[in-house]
Ligand SMILES: *[C@@H]1O[C@H](CO)[C@@H](O)[C@H](O)[C@H]1NC(C)=O
């Protein structure tokens with residue numbers, strides 16, 4: 273008993289520290305964190321660097337064993353940049369998983385900012401601490417490492433530019449051992465300049481089936497090239513996030529603090545959208561749905577708790593016009609007391625602890641994967657999501673959440689779904705529990721490691737380098 277209360281205290285301390293970090297964002301990079309949002313589209317999101325989850329992992333971690341066959345293999349990871357955005361952080365997670373499996377891991381950042389940069393410095397040091405080597409993107413060392421490596425993993429479509437820069441006409445020497453990890457689903461990535469070598473690499477690893485299909489279609493129809501072997505690898509939740517999600521004390525403390533800061537009472541219902549504010553993420557349509565749901569509740573005289581919506585991910589500098597449109601809408605409809613805006617945050621866990629329902633309203637082709645969706649499910653939250661992209665592979669309609677169409681035609685269905693969850697408390701809780709079970713079944717870090725391990729095994733076999741290990 274004594275032991276467990278000590279543990280509690282430790283957790284609480286940690287979470288209060290975390291809260292301090294959120295509410296004084298100026299502490300900046302004191303906490304270095306992990307990706308909590310979908311890496312897709314991170315290019316379009318400027319200083320994206322912020323929608324991230326939890327402080328750095330403590331102590332040595334348990335090794336899931338899936339990547340043990342990588343022992344003493346040399347793996348070169350090529351990142352298009354090093355920042356706190358989804359893509360690079362995900363590749364860093366892989367770097368650490370590979371290190372845990374005993375691999376020798378070398379990291380290259382293709383594009384570093386000209387000026388010394390605090391973020392780059394912190395992230396590089398974090399890697400060095402974990403035994404990842406960091407080398408310059410160009411020059412003899414890069415070339416030699418790539419040629420000696422058992423496997424080269426390129427991260428994002430844009431990283432393709434590195435191949436020509438380093439190998440010039442000798443690029444075919446390295447292509448058979450390149451695994452290309454793709455997290456994008458936007459038109460402007462389908463450029464020959466980025467992806468012309470794609471048909472000749474050992475494989476492409478993609479975050480969802482929908483995204484993989486889209487890449488197959490687009491490359492063939494637009495560029496006349498064929499995709500290599502495709503491997504779909506759904507992402508998983510980090511151990512840190514799961515730890516927060518499964519710690520009821522931490523959850524309660526975070527919930528109280530965040531609700532307090534928003535002026536939302538414990539018994540009020542809080543719906544949230546947690547994404548960088550931009551038209552593609554559909555905050556405008558969500559607010560319309562939220563307003564419509566209030567109308568329905570009023571017209572039908574439904575008994576529900578006080579309803580609130582919070583939009584986490586504001587960045588006035590990035591999307592001033594769109595933000596203004598959102599604020600104007602709220603004023604026009606006189607729902608200022610019920611709608612809250614929160615700036616992009618260093619961490620999402622406190623918001624997930626504080627809310628009752630996550631809305632994933634990404635438009636058009638939807639999310640490439642949508643990591644926030646599995647993070648919300650870890651916190652036992654039902655998800656109201658657009659029936660598009662990766663969301664359809666995560667949310668089970670009617671079981672772990674409810675899906676609505678993307679676009680304007682989704683506004684009323686989403687409003688109705690909001691009302692459904694507002695009026696059916698039991699259903700909301702059941703959906704949250706089902707979501708949590710689904711996460712435990714397939715969206716944990718060890719699931720991701722297992723899926724990646726399968727791909728790496730196959731690619732190593734194919735590229736014929738699995739037999740020789742790196743010689744020190
Ligand atoms: C790919 O193309 C097929 C046939 O044209 C189409 O039915 C399918 O919807 C497309 N898939 C995606 C994800 O674009």
Ligand SMILES: *[C@@H]1O[C@H](CO)[C@@H](O)[C@H](O)[C@H]1NC(C)=O
Pocket residue numbers: 587588589615
């Ligand atoms: C949110 O960001 C804006 C500028 O983008 C800033 O003026 C405002 O003070 C921030 N709000 C909080 C609560 O930090």
Ligand SMILES: *[C@@H]1O[C@H](CO)[C@@H](O)[C@H](O)[C@H]1NC(C)=O
Pocket residue numbers: 659669670674675676
């Ligand atoms: C989700 O399920 C509801 C019924 O529970 C159904 O009306 C709706 O069409 C389904 N949506 C999708 C996208 O499958």
